[in-house]
Amino acid sequence: MKDVPEIHSIRTLHARGFSKRKIAALLKISRKTVDKYTAEAYVVDPVPKMHLAKERPSPKMDPWKPVIDQWLAEDETCPRKQRRTARKMYRDLVAAFSADVSEVTVRRYVRSRKRGQAREAYVPLEFPMGSMAEADFGHALVTMDDVDRTVPFFALRLMASGVSFVKSYPHEKLEAMLDGIAAGLAFLAGVPRQLMFDNTSTIVRQILGGGLRTQTPEFKALAAHYRFEPVFTNVAAGNEKGGVESLVKWAQRNLFSPVPRVGSFEELNQRLQAECLADAQLRRRGRDQRLVADLWEEEQAHLSTLPASAFPACRNRFVRVDKALLVVYDRAVYSAPPVYMKKSLLLRAFWDRIELTDRERTVAVHERKKPGGSSLQLEHYLPVLAHKPRAVLHAAVIARGEPAIARYRDDFLAARPGACRELVAVLRLAETVGVRRLATALEAASGYRAFDLESVRSILAMTDPGEELLPKGLDQRHLGRWPETAVAEVAAGAYAWLDEAAVGRDGR
Numbered sequence: 001m002k003d004v005p006e007i008h009s010i011r012t013l014h015a016r017g018f019s020k021r022k023i024a025a026l027l028k029i030s031r032k033t034v035d036k037y038t039a040e041a042y043v044v045d046p047v048p049k050m051h052l053a054k055e056r057p058s059p060k061m062d063p064w065k066p067v068i069d070q071w072l073a074e075d076e077t078c079p080r081k082q083r084r085t086a087r088k089m090y091r092d093l094v095a096a097f098s099a100d101v102s103e104v105t106v107r108r109y110v111r112s113r114k115r116g117q118a119r120e121a122y123v124p125l126e127f128p129m130g131s132m133a134e135a136d137f138g139h140a141l142v143t144m145d146d147v148d149r150t151v152p153f154f155a156l157r158l159m160a161s162g163v164s165f166v167k168s169y170p171h172e173k174l175e176a177m178l179d180g181i182a183a184g185l186a187f188l189a190g191v192p193r194q195l196m197f198d199n200t201s202t203i204v205r206q207i208l209g210g211g212l213r214t215q216t217p218e219f220k221a222l223a224a225h226y227r228f229e230p231v232f233t234n235v236a237a238g239n240e241k242g243g244v245e246s247l248v249k250w251a252q253r254n255l256f257s258p259v260p261r262v263g264s265f266e267e268l269n270q271r272l273q274a275e276c277l278a279d280a281q282l283r284r285r286g287r288d289q290r291l292v293a294d295l296w297e298e299e300q301a302h303l304s305t306l307p308a309s310a311f312p313a314c315r316n317r318f319v320r321v322d323k324a325l326l327v328v329y330d331r332a333v334y335s336a337p338p339v340y341m342k343k344s345l346l347l348r349a350f351w352d353r354i355e356l357t358d359r360e361r362t363v364a365v366h367e368r369k370k371p372g373g374s375s376l377q378l379e380h381y382l383p384v385l386a387h388k389p390r391a392v393l394h395a396a397v398i399a400r401g402e403p404a405i406a407r408y409r410d411d412f413l414a415a416r417p418g419a420c421r422e423l424v425a426v427l428r429l430a431e432t433v434g435v436r437r438l439a440t441a442l443e444a445a446s447g448y449r450a451f452d453l454e455s456v457r458s459i460l461a462m463t464d465p466g467e468e469l470l471p472k473g474l475d476q477r478h479l480g481r482w483p484e485t486a487v488a489e490v491a492a493g494a495y496a497w498l499d500e501a502a503v504g505r506d507g508r
Contacts, residue, residue: 007037014038060101061109064093068106072113086110127159130302132194132231134159134241135181137172138248140256145263153256153272154180157247158188160302161295162284166251166272168265170370174202175351178222178313185226186310187273188296190303195223196231196241207235218315225311227304254279265352315349319356325380329354331371335380335397337363376400378435382428389420392427402435408442412451425453433460 006027013023020034036042068089075083084092090106093099135156142151153168154176165184169176177200185191199207206214213232215223223230233241255275262268280293319327321336321343328334329347334354336345340363348355349368354375356364366375376397385392392398393413398406405427412423430438441459450456 010034010037058105058109061105064097064099064101064106065109067093067097068109069113072110128302129160129299130190130192130304132159132196133157133184133188133192134196134244134247135184136198136241136244136248137177137200138251140168140252141259142168142256142268143259143261144265144268148259151265151268152176153251154184155244155247155251156180156184156188157243158192158296158299159243161299162243162292163188163280163296163299164247164251164276166247166255166276168268168272169351170265171351172200172202173351174216174218175314175349177202178218178311179351181222181226182311182313185306187276188300188303189306190300191226191228191306192303194229194231196233196244198241199232199235203230204232222311222313225307312348313350314355317347317349318344319347320344325384327356332369333374333376334366334369335364335376337380338383374400378402378405378427378430382424382431385424386428389424392420392424398427402439404439404443404446405435408446411446411449415449415451419451422453426456429456429460 009027010023010029010033013026014020014034018026020031020038023029023038024031024034071084071089071092086107087103089110090101090103093101093106133156135154137152138155139150139152142149144151151168151170152172153166156165157163165187167180167183169180181195197203199213203216203219204213205216208214211232213230215230219230255272260268260271262271280291280296282292283289284292284295317329319329321327321340323341325335325338325341326333327336327345327347329349334356336356340356340358345363346357346359348357351368353368354366355362356366364377364380366377369375374396378397378401381395381397385395392409398409408426409423412419412426416422426442427438429441433441437460441456444459445451445456448455448459450459
């Protein structure tokens, strides 16, 4: 059947008196076609006809179609991310059956079969103000300290207004999840009635029937603290929280593109929060083109108020300090004060730090290390070194600590072999001035070749925290450190004897 414009051309030419032979020659069609469309009984149908292409014969592929159909049926019962690709099916055909078929042919057939499979239908959703937020983790490439690394980031979206929150972490452990939720709710300035999550093992211990979940104690405590109802997707159905899934993709293509170059997670998170606030100034599609910030302000009236205090986003574990003054958490070691040797402390593991607590008093704070790492603080070992001064020769706390202190130790012992006790006395100055300031002073002392206690004390007395040890010139600010000395005025005649002595020598 010809299209309507072609039929119109045939009938128009015929109405103008053109012969059927002439019309066929002009339009390069057959006489039978002209007879068909110029007949008085013919009615032009404006509805276009669907032309279905006939399947082309494929003699090499036909024997293997049932095998591929069976594989596709088997894959329907597997997790989506573990289903065979068209390339995998082609390789299996060649390996198992020595099939004489091209990969392109296999790909084309698999694509046609998947296109013909029944797809899941979706229902458009609309969320009342303050009803729900969705949360998830994504991953992005970041250049941090000139090293490329893939970092997880927590994403939270308030579904009614569409306002978004993103924060990056070095890992996806429970501490990061708890901190992300607490920081996200603080950013939203309120708490929705429900929060939707995946069935991640950090917050779900067991999946029960009827949509119920056994949750980890720390997550249950956080939900009770902020008074929201946790909602979980069905198993392997992350698409049920499509709002935050699209937020993860948007963040990867916008917040992390081009690849950010930062020096720390703090710098990266400041940049991400600024980008989220800037995104709130855009208009949201499908909501009367209103600004996200205006919808957010409207939704805040429907959110529950935040608690007076933020939730402590950490794991709590009781640990015992061993005789090396160490505690172990997540396969990393951390030092504790010597008074707690062989005693128990409460370890509070945050995403970025480790706190050791004796009841309500924090006795040590460490930067969190990766598994296999260590954080040893010099002040914890100074009392022990006072009793065992020779241990300073190979003390790990010095070798792994401030490089300036390790260099001073090596230079000191090279200049004064065996003077371990005085070296420990120098190091114990950190108990009063702090490790950072002592390291700065010892760096200058190495330059002066000042390898004794009194010299280091003098350098510390000359120096204010954060100030250069060796000023290029002395001004009133430097001179003001020493008290003025009153000098009595002397009469000029008091030195006349010097002239008399000089004359006596010349006369002789």
